[in-house]
Amino acid sequence: xxxxxxxxxxxxxxxxxxLAVALTLVGGCGTTSSSGNLKVYQQEQFEPGxxxxxxxxxxxxxxxxxARRALLSQGYIVTVLRPDAINGSKNFQPGGEAHVQxxxxxxxxDDGNQGKLSSAYVSATQDRYTLKKSPNSASVxxxxxxxxxxxxxxxxxxxxxxxxxxxxxxxxxDRFFALMASHLKELQMDAAVD
Numbered sequence: 001x002x003x004x005x006x007x008x009x010x011x012x013x014x015x016x017x018x019l020a021v022a023l024t025l026v027g028g029c030g031t032t033s034s035s036g037n038l039k040v041y042q043q044e045q046f047e048p049g050x051x052x053x054x055x056x057x058x059x060x061x062x063x064x065x066x067a068r069r070a071l072l073s074q075g076y077i078v079t080v081l082r083p084d085a086i087n088g089s090k091n092f093q094p095g096g097e098a099h100v101q102x103x104x105x106x107x108x109x110d111d112g113n114q115g116k117l118s119s120a121y122v123s124a125t126q127d128r129y130t131l132k133k134s135p136n137s138a139s140v141x142x143x144x145x146x147x148x149x150x151x152x153x154x155x156x157x158x159x160x161x162x163x164x165x166x167x168x169x170x171x172x173x174d175r176f177f178a179l180m181a182s183h184l185k186e187l188q189m190d191a192a193v194d
């Protein structure tokens with residue numbers, strides 16, 4: 001007795017079901033990371049409470065000058081200096097083969113009141129580096145034996161960036177803005193005396 005040929009319909013349903021499961025899994029990957037956490041951009045809330053700015057009763061130039069003095073007083077090297085923007089960085093070495101750099105980006109804007117009110121927008125990034133060692137070896141020619149390859153203890157060391165993140169709003173910025181306000185008070189007292 002001849003065997004009946006299977007109908008193509010069940011096979012199509014199996015392929016369709018497999019495709020639906022695959023699409024569901026791929027769709028899930030678009031919203032969560034491999035650890036099950038939300039993607040970074042989905043955690044960005046844009047809430048008014050998480051502020052990277054402060055308003056000061058001062059001109060734009062005075063506000064940025066106070067920010068410059070705050071950075072310099074804490075050992076930061078100012079790399080960009082404009083009347084309305086400042087960048088500065090400082091290096092740290094928390095461990096023998098670890099290196100951290102904090103970079104401040106500050107923008108000062110006029111908030112009206114005839115140039116006597118301004119805001120400072122501040123964000124700081126923290127870059128982490130690790131030491132990568134590459135051992136050297138050198139060939140030494142010895143006439144009786146030929147050439148030998150001898151490893152030397154010296155290395156070509158280089159720093160490799162392993163992470164970079166913006167420092168979140170909080171106590172870190174509060175301390176910086178308080179230091180800025182202190183320097184701004186000194187600047188305004190000096191201007192009043194002059």
